[in-house]
Amino acid sequence: MPGSRTSMPGSRTSMPGSGLAAQGPAAVLFDMDGTLVDTEHLWLHAERLTMERIGGTWTTADQQHCLGGPLERVVAYMTERGDPAMVTGLHTGGVEAFLLETMESLLLAETLDWQPGARALVCEVVERGIPTALVTASWRRLIDAVHVSITGDLGFEPFTVIVGGDEVPQSKPHPAPYLQAAALLGVSPADCLVIEDSPTGVASGLAAGCRVIAV
Template sequence: MLFDMDGTLFDSEPLWDLAIEELAREYGGEISVEVRLAMVGRSVDESMLLFHEGIGQPWREAAASAAWIYDRVSGLFATDLVWRPGAQELLHEVRAAGVPTALVTSTNRRAVEVALDTLGRHNFDAVVCGDEVAFTKPHPDPYLRAAKLLNVEPADCLVIEDSPTGVASALAAGTRVIGVPNAVTLKPMTGLTLLPTLAGVTLAALAASPAQAG
């Protein structure tokens, strides 16, 4: 089973919101809700392009802004991560059942290493970070890499995602997908099973879902 991190396992989007809003103020600007939502699930380069355009400063360097945000978010990950309802329980059940498991995120390795202190490194057989693939979500590379690391076929994988970008990546990789919307609405589509929450969701229920059977 392959899990996204931000917005799926953790309700961490508010922490990203805080860092992004702080940097916008540092630059003397303000980020709109629409631009912030457009950034969810995207690569660092795409997010920084949207961010700089959103505050009216397209000339700024993406690398410098990304470094600032990751510094801030890494600090927040150390103290303020909150599990989404049912996520921790499902992850523990999956691991107890011996199901091969990977974390697949667009977040970079430095911040993920901090998050793993809360997630538990022992809960994942593989971890794929955004700065470790040639193309990140919505490209299929992250999920294809995760399947390869687990030595399984993508078609045999079930992905848990929260964002349109992540869902697009997982579907493009040929996996089955469970969507649990958080900050951004997910639209029904072929290959995607939508759940309002992971609270009370069991491994047996996922095995019986349309996504698992397709």
């Protein structure tokens, strides 16, 4: 990750989809947070710090409610539960900017771990020459922090294209992110395999017409 040398330890090849069939999909589209890398604890911490800043509280139930959704939805959910005066008192950018800055700082300070089997699956897909995409609701500045860690560990670029939540007209659960990834790769969504970990992400992949594996 920027400013540090980050090592992402290898993990078990237990993720569904490892050991792809001889004739695999035209492309494999990976979610990021919670699917490839373990960032959920960082999101929980960033969300709690943000809610404390605006006079509210944040529980694991709140996190689960927002899991996999677009940043705008999370920010709206937080704003409704914060102290209006404290929300108004935030610097330029409000709750959204504070949450992004907090999460980015946590990502830059943390050694990220692969989710079980994720590293092996990514390597297998790339070795087979199958095009790949990283498709996430996270915004580009957060993707960049995670991406440097992933590529630094692997020693190569594993993603043919990357689609962030701030780069599509509508984020997950809308099909737009996966439709855009398929279009950038020049393949039919029906020929793509999506790897996801949240109901929101699964709904997005299915709505796009992709085959989906939930992990």
